[in-house]
Amino acid sequence: MVIRKYKDNVDKSLALICALLLFGCNSPVETADSHLQKGKDFIEKGELDKAFLELKSANQSDDKRGETYYYMALLDEKANNYKAMKQNLIRALELDESLVDAKIKLGKLHVLFGDLEKALEQAKAVMAKDSDNLEARIIEASVYVKQEKADQAEKIVQQLLKNNQDNVDVLSLAAALAYKANRTAEALNLIEKGLSKDGKNIALRLFRVKINAANSDVDKVIEDYKSLVGLYPDNNNFKLSLASIYSMTDKLDSAESLLRDVIDKEGYKPDSEITLLEFLNAKAKDRVPVEYESMVNRHQRQTAPIVELSKWMMANGFIDAAKNGLEKVVAFEGNSDLGLTAQVLIAETSMLAKQYDGTKGIVDQMLASNPEFVPAKLLRARLLLVENNPDEAVTLLNKLVWDKANLDEVYALLGQAYQVKKDRKTADKYFKQALEVNPVNLVAFTNTFSSYILAGQRDIARQVLDKALKLKPNQINFLISQAELDIIEKRWDQAQDVVHKIALFSKEKAVPIYLQANVLQGRGKYTDAIGLYEKILQEFPGHINSLINLARSYDASGQKEKAVFYLEKHHEKYPDSSAIVGVLTDVYLGNKDYKKAQKLLTGQIDRFPKSVSSYLALAKVQVLSGENGESVRQTYLKGLQVNPDDLQLALALAGFYEQANEKLNAKKIYEELLDRHPDVDVAINNLSSLLLESDNQDDLGKGMTLAERIKDSDNPYFQDTYAWALVRSGKVAEGLKLLEELVIKEPKLPEVRYHLGIAHFHSGNKATAVSELKQAIALSDRQKKGFSGQDLAKKMLIEIEHSVTK
Template sequence: MIERIAQFKSGPALIFASLLMLVLAACDSPEEKAKSHYESGMAFVEKENFIKAGIEFRNALQLKENYADAWYGLALVEESEGNLRLYAGDILKAIELDPKHVKAQSRYGKIMLLSGRLEDALKTSDLVMELDPNSADSLALKAAVLFRLDDKPGAVAAATAALKIDPSNIDAVTVLAAERLDAKEPAGAVTIIDEGLLHRPGSTPLQIVKMRALTALDDDEGIISVFQELIAENPESKEYRQGLSSFLESKNRFAEAETVLRGIATDNPEDIDAKLDVVKFIRTTKDDSAAVAELEGLIAEYPEVFRYRFALAELWARMGDEDKSQAILQSIIDNAKVAEDALIARNRVARTYLTKGDLAQARILVDEVLATDAQNAQALVMRAAMQIDEGNIEDAISNLRSSLKQNPDTVNTSILLAKAHEINGAFELAEDRLAAAYRYSKQAPEVGLAYVQFFLRQSAPERAEDLLQKMIARNPRNTDVLKAMAQLQLRKQNWGAAEELADRIKEIDATDVIGLQISGAAAAGLQKADDSEQEFEKAYESTPDSGQTMLSLVQSYLRNGKVDKAESFLNSVLERSEDNYLAKMLLAQIALGKGEREKAETEFLDLIKNDPDRPEGYMMLTRYYLASNQQNEAQDVLTAGLAALPDNFTMNLTQAGLFEANGEADNAIAIYEKLLVTRPNSEIVVNNLASLIAEGAEDEESLRRAYALAKRFRNTKVPFFKDTLGWIHYRLGEYEMATPLIKEAAEALPNMAIVRYHLGLAHKAENNFNEAEKELEAALKLAEQQNFSQVEEAKLALEEVRAAKAN
């Protein structure tokens, strides 16, 4: 009581002191306030309260934007949230503001190390050691860098020194443990990690390294114990429980694994994904019927959660029962209380129709979805896919762009948009979309391979190879990537590189048929005839029913001059399977190659007689007659073939070519128009049709139709297509657009009379008579050896050019 009275008696002094503190606080500089926020933020970091820490660091930066410590603190927050790109950016900002910021430099060194940039990591480590040679973090970074540079003694010395300063330094413990693992002494690694855990109990990074060591020791119970400790330390996280379940599953301890997964689902009753994980597990470890029963139980328990119904519909579809799948989806459409569920169901039914090729039914459902939700992303993509198939590229692009506005990082939509741009001749836009898809997929090999194929279609093998090299570095054991690179090397006739890649493929899978065929092709290129045959024989033995392996083996025999062996092999195939179409066809080709023309013709006729619904016999006999200059016979075979197979693309294309060669342009156009309906994106059909229309058009409307078809060739690398578009521009009187295109075509096709003739007329139209004369003379010279129907027109044009020059 006396003390309280004394405090009251000193009231004026207390008030004065309080006022003085307020005045002093008001005098704090922005720098001091920023420092206060930073220190508060670091205190929150120590407590792992990163949300409040982030607020404090951002407050500090509002007061002092060039505050390196605050940028470093913000980096710690970004790291905790998994925003690694922002984390790296904040570390670099801290270093930019203060190059001697030891902690930031140390973390930058780790970033370089993880990125594989060892030289930069070493430079950073040297700088950190210079700035703070007695810091545990500096020594730990040095240890990690030396370890990656294979200086194990140096790494151990630096890590040991770091632990003398700070026994709890996780990076130093990790280096020492990694060194023991590298030395094939996992028990020693466990001892080191356990010592580290005494100083950093519950450390997740150390526990994960310990599991690696225990794996090397085949200590399953020890691994399970570590998982259990991680689960106890992180009770809110599903990750470690899922990891434990996966581990138990890998050891065929299915009942225990299922118990763990069901525990996750039970502890998280609102987590639909957790329950679906149980369904996936049951389907994998038991069978489809057990998974169906599990889903039916979930549907009965949660009738309003339609995701379980969708999962059941998808399961029935995978099991091949489309009727049950469709029935479930239709019931969702009919009964869903949430409009979004009904739209999803319609989209899935539409996708099924689309997959089966029933575009009419798919279009009805897609239109229903878009009538309800005009910006529905999935429906827009399906509509675009149908539009691409119909050749309606501009509308497809518009729909795909609308879909990407809502879901900008969707891989499949980006790939489809790339396809549309490529068809439209906008190759830079196509490449941009493929690059985005590859990025969104986190460099998934299957997306990267689509990107590679794009480069190959654009005649850019160097870029394809560069991308493949990066993909191999990221996926060194992915056989699809290795095979793509090997096939590229075969195209380049880089036989040694292809053989080395084939060996790598065979190390991963000795029975990989494509790997064996690549090996055989590489050996053939290296003139190792026997090795080549052996590889192709192994490929055939692995898949004797594969036409490709049979063809490759026969070609190998023929390449080595072993015609009798090829015939003997094919006859042995026919002994086992007397109706083998490919074997008969190859025997007929061999007979033709040996000059046994009548025998070959008889065998081709037998192929057609015995298998009238296969196009190969018709086509081979047609080529035989054309090579023999028997035009009428060739036409008769094609007519018979098209009567049996009216929609066969190759035979229609061949017949159109025959009509062109015979000057029957109208008949050829009629076939190309028919093909355009079914193959609107076939470049050869579009080019040939546009070229024929432009050649014979007498009115601007027809020429505009030809231009509408050929405008996709604006950026093409195919010289024939450039000539077509250039010639259409010429016919439209757009000479300034015609000449560059035709000139590029002529540079690529200097021995084509028709192209040189087109260029001559383009130069003539621009009054460039010297160049026109040169090109027209070249066209007429080439015409002496080629079928060139415009000889008289070329002569007349040349006379006019010479007359113009004379004046």
């Protein structure tokens, strides 16, 4: 009975389940289909949030299909979230490789991200089944355009134009090819045709802006941006770009009106208000305090924006106005965190005014009432650095690291403290940590970005810059860094766009003019560039980079004599400028006109007997013109008579003695120099190198001691000296290891190859020793530059080879 009853219950349950399946319950596949269809319907209606929820539900079911991910990618596209779009398209194709539209979309994204081979792969996958697929052919041509394969791209585009003369993408590609081939009029005609089909096409309109800007047709650029602002009134970037052009053409009222419109549209946010303040600071500085006061009154009890605005005012020198605004914050906030922050900033205004005792008093008072308030401790650390007390500052800052508050400021100050301690490596480490916390920390950015540029690590510098610009796209320091990097990398179109922005915010009008001249020079428009450099030199006669680039532009346009004529006249007008003398000397040297160079520099020394640069330049001229060594020696000695404590002249004379094989004289100068300036790394390195060449044990010991002081340097010559010191002191294996690491980083330094060869010889590796010594000598011959130990290297090479043949 029990068994039968149990069976009856099971049968009833099964029947109920079947009924539910038939009438009320869907399978996972049907559920996914339902959600997917609803998602499609919502996308069609433009209800994207609802579409996302439905597609997410379809995605979470047991049935995984590529189509769901494809539609999720479409949602990402509408939200401009291209990274997520890319991942969803990849997943869609993993699940269903037949999705042609997904392949096309992914191919276009690969072009956007610069993954050109991957883009070509998607295009060819589509064309394998449909050789005439228009979208795939467009991707293929786009890749060839990006790869500078103009002939292959042109062939495809011309084929496509035959049957697709109204296709905007095809017309865009044809315009791009025409522009790259310097067929500007044709490119503009193709753009016009494309815009007649799609008048709101942003890419085509911006392409036309680029061409008109490259042609310096400012009126047309203004019209282009006015059209974009009219078509897209909510896009503030177009307004800022138009304001920039207005600023460059001195239409300041129009520029200001656009900036105020941006503030109004964004609801009076501090960032957009600061943009207006930066513009006024650049164009009408006296109006800044009044505008700031108006902003403070507008925010009234919204004290956080007032603090942000006040920080900007302080950073730009409007101390009294900032202090007034901050006092209103304190009056309203009291001893809240925001009120205390305002009090710290008020104390900082005293420090900026060099009233250090007053600052210290305020900080002590604040810490007495709130011992754990981090901003007050940070200000105390700044005071310690001002007082040149980096060790105490480091102790305080290291304690703050554990608090995890204001970390970017803590790390940036630690970087500055280690700069004061002359520990560049540790300083760099902390600056990088500061940027990881806050990519727009200006102190950390400036130090890190410049160090990457100096090291030739432009890709990493670009990453640091992009992160900063993403958060603060209008910050003038970041914009100037972007323009300079674009110019270094010859990205002329991007540089041009940035120069326009800089014109809006730069306090110095010469800055955007100089950068604009750089762009024109890079594009080969030398006459226009020369005109701008001359304009700068009228206001700043000794601006050395403008002088150098003006001379280079004349030279590149085949007008060397005009460079000489201009610089000689400029020198007559401004005879006191050492910069003009330096550039004119270099031009004379480039023309091998040594007599004129010598006459110019001798005259400069007669007028300015303490001009160190003139003595150094004169010695260089004497060497190049083949004068005897005594003349060069006398030039350095004469310079040191009137500049007895000058490092450059002393180092130059010591270097001259080394070249002349007068090692004792060189050694004496380095020792005297280090007595007066014990931390000059170049003198430490050079004296150490000289001592390490000696067979005297005392000299070797002193050389090793000196080398220890520079062992952590990033300078490859200093690293080589330390490694050589290890070899010379008998620590051959240790020295060999360092030299092998160094030669990988610096394979073209003869000194390193020579020292590596000797280290291998002492380790018993004669064959490797021969190879390295030969490379050292070959590099020296190729570079036409000797190295210390060159004669010994040749002698050892003969001896080793002779011993091997025996």
